[in-house]
Amino acid sequence: MARFIVLLMAGVLAVAGSVCQAQKVDFGVLAGLVFSHPKDYNTRTGFSVGAKGIYTFRDNSSSWFVEAQAKLVSKGWKYDIATYDEGGNLIYYSDWTCNAYYLEIPVYAGYKFKVNDNCGIFIEAGPYLAAGLFGNSDVKGGEHNYEYYSNVFADGFYKRFDWGLGGNVGVEYRHVQVSFGLHRSLMNPLNQTLVMMPKPKDRSWMLTVTYII
Secondary structure, three states: OHHHHHHHHHHHHHHHHHHOOOOOEEEEEEEEEEEEOOOOOEOEEEEEEEEEEEEEOOOOOOEEEEEEEEEEEEEEEEEEEEEEOOOOOEEEEEEEEEEEEEEEEEEEEEEEEEOOOOEEEEEEEEEEEEEEEEEEEEEEEOOEEEEEEOOOOOOOOEOOEEEEEEEEEEEEEOOEEEEEEEEEEOOOOEOOOOOOOOOOOOEEEEEEEEEEO
């Protein structure tokens, strides 16, 4: 799987590098933090890393643009499991953690307000598709300390594909972009319904830094 990801990223770099020779097309590499917080769950901190291509409709001025990304994204959640005695008294909490890694492809439309020759402000939004690659789930705390699922996708706990909507606002200074945004999944990732467990539909805040080549 790791070899597949490396080859895929290399392919994206090669294709993007060739199209970057065309006018109005820029290419960038990105990395960032992902704060996943599905409703009724605790926050899990992950990461993103990948590449993107940007087509701008007008050079050297404020303009509309379209953008496509290909990135490895780490998502998931943390969930508290309460254990009670026969009298209904709380004994302890256990932490159930899920780590899910996706190949994610967002496609955005946006507008960049050019402040001067070196600086601009942009806003973008659009859909994304994601394919689950690997991940695990475990329970720790109290009398529990075990791996619940060694691979959340292969073991059938999580659905392989996800999709949703997202958007970002950001600042560009010369070759560097810093953006902050939100992704919302439009589907429940679980393949099965667990008793007393809310649907962990993903909601992720993303802080991303991009270097434009």
